[in-house]
Amino acid sequence: MTTRQALRVNPAKTCQPIGAMYAALGINRCLPHSHGSQGCCSYHRSHLTRHYKEPVMASTSSFTEGASVFGGSPNLRQSLKTIFQVYDPDVVAVHTTCLSETIGDDIPTIVKKAADDGIVPEGKWVIHASTPSYVGSHVTGFSNMVKGMASYFTRESSVKHKDQVNILPGYVEPSDMREIKGMVSEMGLKPLVFPDTSDVLDTPKTGEYHMYPRGGITVPDLMKTGSSLHTMALGQFSSLDAASYMDHKANVPFTLVDIPIGVKATDRFLQGIMDATGAEPTGSMLDDRGRLVDMMTDYQHYLYGKKVALWGDPDQVISLAEFLVSMGMKPVYLVTGTPGKVFEKRLTSITSDGNFEPVIAQNQDLFYLHQLIKNEPVDLLMGNTYGKYIARAEDIPFVRYGFPILDRAGHSYFPSVGYRGGMHLLSTIVNTILDRMDRDAPEERFELVL
């Protein structure tokens, strides 16, 4: 292994603002706004578009050299004026970039002044998150914008509705947010899911284009979050900050659980809701659970003992690793680009009774992972698209999972959370392994029934 102190090669993360932009799209009639030079906004829109194959709208403060030297306040004021007149959003969600952070633009003050000067129309909102690119990762940016939503909209309320729960779904796909919302509704509760990118980044093609699709949590719903009985925060890295903020500000207690990928994490998610509200999962949900476990045992001989390299966003890797371990698989390399010691702590505990010694690394890159694999290969790769170079070089089957996926279909349409999502994810894993067995089988071992 070559050690590097300064050079990042093939990062397993990207920068905060793209996560903030993604989160902001999960508010109904919200226009994300990038406060910096044009390239950031262009890059983030392009990358999100490549992943979702959907329109991704966002505006930019279009900094040039002058703004970079003298401050971006005039650019933001001009932006707000133009945005409200031309695009008429209900909410503008401003996130900063490394440029505006380095020059020290104070967004709340600029916005307040703009509002006082009548640049922000009555009844419209400008919220913000501070997302310098030289801190954390896209996951941190997502978390910051979700916290921004809570801090701007959550209202203290003495009345708590016993059937209303806040759900912070974490940095997951629109399909996952839809699935989570569906499960909670099926339990007879009213979920306030934020952000919610379903029906925003998976809109139907009808011949009509709507700049603001029908999805996303509405401002009135966001303002009700203070009257919820409880908050379920999914994923420590992406949801904890907003949940504890709401607890502190509006006295809504929360339960922090992992993103519900796999049986155990989904069980804990539902148990958390049961404990808080008394609502119970329906029979059909338990049937789904049984079907997922049925699949796990039906296909165990293709999965048991298989070594897997897993990389991506920490909340996702943690849950996914637990799912794999629960099927007897061995996620031997667990890598995230996002910094945070919790990653190592949680995964050490998850893999502790798995009868293997994993390498767990936070704040690392894919070149490092590739070196691990070269020294000691694995049977399966699971992670975002950028792993395809490793898959090809080492000839290892590869299931794409996480963000971003730029070269395969389905990730934003089929969930991987909940019991049903687990079935979908499991079938993808099994089929990938079976395809590979068929491809590699010598003639005398090429079998019809597998």
Added chain:
Amino acid sequence: MSDLKTGPGVDLDEFIEETISIYPAKVAKKRRGHMLVRDGGQEGLNQTINANARSVPGIITQRGCCYAGCKGVVIGPYGDMVHITHGPVGCGFYSWMTRRNLFRPGPDKKNYSQYCFSTDMQEHDIIFGGEKKLKQAIREAYETFRPNAISVHATCPVGLIGDDVAAVAREAEKELGVKVLAFNCEGYKGVSQSAGHHIANNRLFSDVVGTKDQAVEGYSVNVLGEYNIGGDAWEIERVLEKCGIKVAATFSGDGKYETMTYAHMASLNLVMCHRSINYLAEMMETKYGIPWAKVNFIGIRAMSKSLRKIAAFFDDPELTSRIEQVIAEEEKLALDGIAPYRARLEGKTAMLFVGGSRAHHYQDLLRDLGMIPVAAGYEFAHRDDYEGRQALKDIKLDADSRNIEELKVNPDPDRYRPRLSPEKLEQLEKDKVLKSYDGMLPDMPQGTLVVDDISHVELERLILTLKPDLLLSGIKDKYIIEKFGVPSKQLHNYDYSGPFAGYRGAVNFAGEIDMMINNPAWKLVSNPFKRKPLLQAGLGTDQ
């Protein structure tokens, strides 16, 4: 009034006024200057358009930044070099293989085109400076990969905190004995990616081109402003070689570091993308005496026309006759190849909003297919790309362009070598073979619309008003356009297909456009249940 099939009753001047009325007054005034309806009735070009001006903050634009133009477009394609982005992780991450400039390693097998290198600056580096980290990163890159050269690209915060990337590069070059090129291409410079092209050109010219005097034999050319998206450069090279013309260097698609070092020994520079690389062509002409010709290798007839320009330059009867032979042979194959598609595409209308040359180049190819370009515009072009190089004398330097260095170039006392006699040179310039580009406007007929730096609402209104059959644009617009039920092809990355250049590329393109426009799936877009409602109203619901 437009006489186009798609615009019956559409008065484009009225359309422009209505469109800009959406904006606040000051913005409307600015945007007005970026739009025009082609008036082809007058002798010569007497229309001007505003371009290369700042985008209005808050406006949803297609544009990117200086870094994107430098690292993303011009320098990134050199595959045997390691390109280090000095900054936080995002910029390097997003420019990681997203331009699809294909690279085939040379005999040394060095290929780093699939890697992303970044100094991944952290808060600590922003506060205390990132020079040490950069120096160490260059060292690690060299020790791990042994590339033929290294480039370093500064991002926004680097410029603000004042890291001297050029000094770090100089020191590293001395220490490691490998060329290290530094680019001060901070994202906020200029008004679009265009600034980055200029910065990239300057450094390649001052530090790389002309560093090795290796003779290039035969009829030799450099291809400039060709980025080998989907293999375009390879098709161009195939045809040129068949004609007996040697490509000394391509700037920068499939580019090797070494070929740049002796590119000054070639006979002629062919400029594809005028916007991104005309600087280099001009500087090479002044210093080394290499003339340049603007070419377009997109489209069957455009390809032939460009080959004939090369023939006129070398002016050798044998070469000319070989070129004519290749043209005859390849044109026939290509015209036969597109014929079945052309039959289905004839008369369809298209709009093009992309890049700083492609919106012009692809009009030739569309016309080969019998299609009608009805509206077009560039993302980051300057006035000369619209109005031709005669506009250069009228372009005033503003604060944003003044920030980009203009190199002072003189003829090299030892190596300036005129390729032609002064009389011949003058004749070819007069014939518009050399040093000439008329821009996009003259090629757009009366009643077509030109929009510079098109914004989202303008695009939306254009689709609703002119209802094109096809819209050629980029990734950020593609799915917006397609929600309207209009197919959209990305001309930055070719929707992961290609090549589209040259004769074979034209046939590929025809097949793809036929697929996009005539795919039966589009017919499923509209709601089939509209004509017979499933439910009767008035059953106690509020539906």
